[in-house]
Amino acid sequence: MAAFLVILIVLVGVLIPAATVSIAAMRELRDLYGQVNVRSAAGGGWLAQMERVTGPGLDWLSARTGFPAEEIRAAVVERLADASGSLLRGTTAVAATLTEAIVQTVVAIMTLFFLLRDGPVILAHIRANSPLAED
Secondary structure, three states: OHHHHHHHHHHHHHHHHHHHHHHHHHHHHHHHHHHHHHHHHHOOOHHHHHHHHHHHHHHHHHHHHOOOHHHHHHHHHHHHHHHHHHHHHHHHHHHHHHHHHHHHHHHHHHHHHHHHHHHHHHHHHHHHHOOOOOO
16 A cells, blocks of 8 residues: 555656646647747748848848858758758657656656565565575
8 A cells, every 4th residue: 555655646746747747848839830830821931931031131241241142041041941950850859758758757656666565575585585695
């Protein structure tokens, strides 16, 4: 019974809050992605929206540096594509790490349950089969 209570305390104190925070974070990211997509679609897509935001600055930069504005725009688009790829890889790594942490926590809780429940029996078995002298 004590083993069950310890497991219940761990579940209530650790796993439930962690799951709640993870679910809330995923919902926030989903909502943010939805809002960005709606704004982007309404404005003609990502490139059109980027052109409206960065156009005057890129034109100014082109006039000051002598580089063609189209080359600067192409470089900016390339950097944004690289950044979005990095963001996607990072998000995938976070999801994989979160899944791994959940699996490890479940295994640890199950191990803790059985060690608490059968601990004296396991310890007696180890002592009986150990080649070390009994002290």
